[in-house]
Amino acid sequence: MTCDAGQTEWGYSGPAGPEYWGNLSDEYKLCSGGVEQSPIDISGYETSDGPAIAFEYGGRAVSARNTGHTVYLDFEQGNAISIEDRQYQLLGVHSHSPGEHRVDGESFAAELHLVHEDAEGNLAVIGLLFRLGEPSPLVQALLDTAPETGATAQLGSGVDAADFVPDQLDYYGYGGSLTTPPCTEGVRWIVIQSIGAVSPEQQVFDRTKPHVNVGTIGHVDHGKTTLTAAITRVLSEEGGANFRGMDEIDNAPEEKARGVTIAIAHVEYETGYRHYAHVDCPGHADYIKNMITGAAQMDGAVLVVSAPDGPMPQTREHILLARQVEVPFIIVALNKVDMMDDEELLELVELEVRELLSTYDFPGDDTPVVRVSGLKALEGDAEAMSGVRQLVQTMDDYIPQPARVTDRPFLMPIEDVFGIKGRGTVVTGRVERGQLNVGQEVEIIRSGDVRKTVATGLEMFHKLLDTTEAGDAVGVLLRGVDRDEVERGQVLVAPGSMRPYKKAEAEVYVLSQSEGGRHTPFFTGYKPQFYIRTSDITGEIALPDGVEMVMPGDNITMTVNLITPIAVEEGLRFAIREGGRTVGAGVFTRLLE
Incomplete structure (x- = not known):
């Protein structure tokens, strides 16, 4: 008490x-x-x-x-x-x-x-x-x-x-x-x-423990959602979670129909020292866009790799995306180990995962690898449940408490929008920086204009908040805003702290073919998709004078002209995608217009 x-x-x-x-x-x-x-x-x-x-x-x-x-x-x-x-x-x-x-x-x-x-x-x-x-x-x-x-x-x-x-x-x-x-x-x-x-x-929401955002990433069917459910099963026995079955985590109709996670599923649980918000990220290739949003919210990620299968195409892509959106720490959960009797094969899979992490500048040699069986843990197997406890303990030990940016103006990229009958419109997202109190004025930075409103309510995991702060995955109830006035990809900010831009200069690395990128060059006028916070928007590239083309593997300074103005700022990172694959990663260095 x-x-x-x-x-x-x-x-x-x-x-x-x-x-x-x-x-x-x-x-x-x-x-x-x-x-x-x-x-x-x-x-x-x-x-x-x-x-x-x-x-x-x-x-x-x-x-x-x-x-x-x-x-x-x-x-x-x-x-x-x-x-x-x-x-x-x-x-x-x-x-x-x-x-x-x-x-x-x-x-x-x-x-x-x-x-x-x-x-x-x-x-x-x-x-x-x-x-x-x-x-x-x-x-x-x-x-x-x-x-x-x-x-x-x-x-x-x-x-x-x-x-x-x-x-x-x-x-x-x-x-x-x-x-x-x-x-x-x-x-x-x-x-x-x-x-x-x-x-x-x-x-x-009782903010008695530090809040950390984590998530499961990895290839489709390697057991990300099963492991997420197993974590809630194990921690529910210790009072740290409400057990969430796989059907509850994969709760959208299209997810159940296809048997894969499509939208980002949010789960909460507690250990003795932390409150975790856990995003279960999609592994299906068609839905990498949602994974980018999920990874951008993480203070640390659990990379789930099926021991019988080893690293697969989305394993590599998720590691690359985690690097691009600056996920700072990765822990490996080597899943389905109950299906592997050969210790040498297990060690080879572990070595392969470590090498893949090192390829993308994660410390592969030092990354913790925890052997688990999510399905067995869900079924109550004592040894498997012990493995899940070890994984959660590793999260406590290896992922440091993140430093939150609370001394800058409030900013929250909008991930989703809901209309609640009798209450109004709620926008959800992860607070990137600053703080917001109930009753404070905010602005929605939209495509070319700014919509002023007031935050009349705050909720995190269906629990009421008086104040939300950097790191929170929160829902904000907005006064007088209709459902069709706001959409995913826009941002909620402190009044007067930001305005939309359409044109900016950027430093970009173009992925090589071996990294999953293009195998041909591109030229001025190239129009890929830019993934910026929670938005994806078409933009046209202009190369510097004297540069005719950009080859895969190049670093280049370019001008990006987006089709509509959005909230961007200097130092903001983004991914470039084309035809269902990531082809580049960059950072805005100068805002132009």
């Missing part, structure tokens, strides 16, 4: 993270040395038939505080519970999403804590657990009162303490602690047995 201790030096990651809390201060020693630390997995506990709880709630909430991790309602005097002739006054109510306690291994979508204190300073906390389902009026009461992050709002009428009294009073009782520093023990925990329901839209 969150309990304000007036301390700010502890955190949820890095050297101030939970494993170090006990070393940060003498006051925090219980965090590592305590014997009654909460939360716990309530496993094998009998439902209490006593002592009975008597609720004496009659007052209301007087203020709401938004700590950035939770909304905390403070209540006036006169609300209390009585247990065994001991009375505890209600101090406040706050929420956690996901829930903190587990029951017989089950994790929960959300948890409300009703915090009480007796005259001697002893704490009693009532925990209310929620599964995903219908909207919860209790959780909504907190959300409706939430001020901006870091602010406190004085409340009038509307939130009564009596609203939080559970209908059923059977509970699990145990002696525990505060769950954040100073981790004080002696807390009387009363976890109500009956489980409520909360809607996905009511889950407030």
Whole structure:
């Protein structure tokens, strides 16, 4: 639970993270040395038939505080519970999403804590657990009162303490602690047995762990989606994920019809130290465009290679694209190892993958290679599940925490657009830089013009946010914007920070034939497709004076004239494609008009 201790030096990651809390201060020693630390997995506990709880709630909430991790309602005097002739006054109510306690291994979508204190300073906390389902009026009461992050709002009428009294009073009782520093023990925990329901839209994203974007890349049918599902299966047993089957990840009709991943599928899960957003990128050759979008969102990639098949054409192309869009780290998942009995053949496949990575300037010799069987792990095989755990641990260890650009104006390339009945238009994408708060003005940079609007809501994985920041995969609800006014490839930016350009100078490397590029030269007037952030747009190339043609393998300075103006800037990288293959990669060096 969150309990304000007036301390700010502890955190949820890095050297101030939970494993170090006990070393940060003498006051925090219980965090590592305590014997009654909460939360716990309530496993094998009998439902209490006593002592009975008597609720004496009659007052209301007087203020709401938004700590950035939770909304905390403070209540006036006169609300209390009585247990065994001991009375505890209600101090406040706050929420956690996901829930903190587990029951017989089950994790929960959300948890409300009703915090009480007796005259001697002893704490009693009532925990209310929620599964995903219908909207919860209790959780909504907190959300409706939430001020901006870091602010406190004085409340009038509307939130009564009596609203939080559970209908059923059977509970699990145990002696525990505060769950954040100073981790004080002696807390009387009363976890109500009956489980409520909360809607996905009511889950407030709890930014208690650093956020990292990863994804699976690789050839079609090498097991990317199976492995993604296996990760959620394994982590769901530890409370770090909701299990997502392959059908749930491959959820678009055309994906199920063809049995391959086409659109980019987003999945979330947590380890002990991180929150991951995972994109499952397409392997089918027809859909490399979507993979470019997915790879551009990654802080690190898991390259899935089928051990029986070895590297294949899309394996090479995905590695090349990962290099072009600057995916900084790759981990190899050598999949389907249960189908390979020959250790020497496995080692040869591993060596081949390492050489391929080195070809595209990834550190092939030092890249971690983890042997897995996604399908066996999905089926519950203990050895295969251990391999998936090793893969996730390798992600924690090998992919460093990315440095986010938060001190520059907000920018989010638009990946998709949805019309939500009764709410308006939502655009989704990965925040490239900066921050955005609910209620702030933004601009949509379109083809040749700028559309002003306001961000009236923010969501990440169906959980509400007050603020989104660089690295988040987020949905932004826009005020007064019709569905047909905005499209994929446009960008959402801070007002006045960017304008569309049509013509720019660029430095370009043209892929050689051996790298999958053209086998013939091109000339001034060549009109390929340019993949810029989430957009793909035709552009005409003009070569410098004195240069008649460009050969595969050349580096060249050229002028690019796009058919319509879009949001570009100096230093922005792009890919050039023609006829279903990547033929070049470049960077804009000077904006012209």
